[in-house]
Amino acid sequence: xxxxxxxxxxxxxxxxxxxxxxxxxxxxxxxxxxxxxxxxxxxxxxxxxxxxxxxxxxxxxxxxxxxxxxxxxxxxxxxxxxxxxxxxxxxxxxxxxxxxxxxxxxxxxxxxxxxxxxxxxxxxxxxxxxxxxxxxxxxxxxxxxxxxxxxxxxxxxxxxxxxxxxxxxxxxxxxxxxxxxxxxxxxxxxxxxxxxxxxxxxxxxxxxxxxxxxxxxxxxxxxxxxxxxxxxxxxxxxxxxxxxxxxxxxxxxxxxxxxxxxxxxxxxxxxxxxx
Numbered sequence: 001x002x003x004x005x006x007x008x009x010x011x012x013x014x015x016x017x018x019x020x021x022x023x024x025x026x027x028x029x030x031x032x033x034x035x036x037x038x039x040x041x042x043x044x045x046x047x048x049x050x051x052x053x054x055x056x057x058x059x060x061x062x063x064x065x066x067x068x069x070x071x072x073x074x075x076x077x078x079x080x081x082x083x084x085x086x087x088x089x090x091x092x093x094x095x096x097x098x099x100x101x102x103x104x105x106x107x108x109x110x111x112x113x114x115x116x117x118x119x120x121x122x123x124x125x126x127x128x129x130x131x132x133x134x135x136x137x138x139x140x141x142x143x144x145x146x147x148x149x150x151x152x153x154x155x156x157x158x159x160x161x162x163x164x165x166x167x168x169x170x171x172x173x174x175x176x177x178x179x180x181x182x183x184x185x186x187x188x189x190x191x192x193x194x195x196x197x198x199x200x201x202x203x204x205x206x207x208x209x210x211x212x213x214x215x216x217x218x219x220x221x222x223x224x225x226x227x228x229x230x231x232x233x234x235x236x237x238x239x240x241x242x243x244x245x246x247x248x249x250x251x252x253x254x255x256x257x258x259x260x261x262x263x264x265x266x267x268x269x270x271x272x273x274x275x
Contacts (some may be wrong), residue, residue: 017097019207020048021200024126027063033122034071035093038100045103055211056201057107059130060114061123065247066076066139069121070097096155099121101155105129107225110210110218115139116196117216125154128163131222133190134206135181136199141189146176162229163188178207214252 012023024031048054114126115135120142127133161169164187186192189196194202220243247253
């Protein structure tokens with residue numbers, strides 16, 4: 001496994017063949033996201049997007065927690081400005097958070113959140129924005145924003161209803177209650193549950209399996225599927241036609257067709273000249 005570590009060490013990025021592991025690495029703060037960590041997170045995601053040898057991404061947390069959400073010191077900094085600037089200062093910070101979540105959500109490669117502990121507030125949003133979620137039996141999920149007098153501003157109001165339905169999403173957001181792995185699996189909030197000792201290995205094996213297909217076909221399929229709920233069937237057909245035109249010209253498609261035709265020719269030749 002080849003490490004590529006950010007300057008602050010708050011984000012660790014390691015490549016293991018086609019799968020990269022991004023670790024939120026502030027265990028003393030339960031991997032809460034501060035301004036520096038958010039910047040490193042965006043840089044790491046951009047690196048993954050631009051590196052062709054990386055075909056899938058696993059996101060996890062260091063220590064006993066996945067991510068405790070926004071850092072308390074960052075919350076204090078948001079308020080430690082003249083009263084007339086609190087709203088603008090908060091808006092600017094939110095924009096950077098939204099950009100980080102959007103980068104991870106739109107990454108043109110399969111993403112899996114390997115949730116090893118508590119995923120609360122923004123941490124829950126980080127997990128939900130990934131394509132898939134696998135959780136250890138030590139994981140916990142909670143949309144705790146309401147307990148701080150806030151709304152889910154990290155994408156939870158978009159991602160959660162798409163996983164559990166509108167009514168259940170409202171209940172989880174309005175209450176801020178904790179959801180344990182088995183309930184989360186039953187609700188559709190997550191996709192798999194495994195043991196703590198095998199979590200990362202299971203996540204990486206799953207990511208490797210998902211990344212075997214054509215990178216172009218995977219990226220284009222993901223882009224369209226992620227928009228499906230907002231588009232009409234005609235729009236999906238139109239986007240599909242454009243995407244397929246790109247796939248037709250890809251090396252993977254052309255190699256696959258050539259191999260198929262060669263296989264057909266060999267079978268016909270064998271039938272025509274039986275030994």
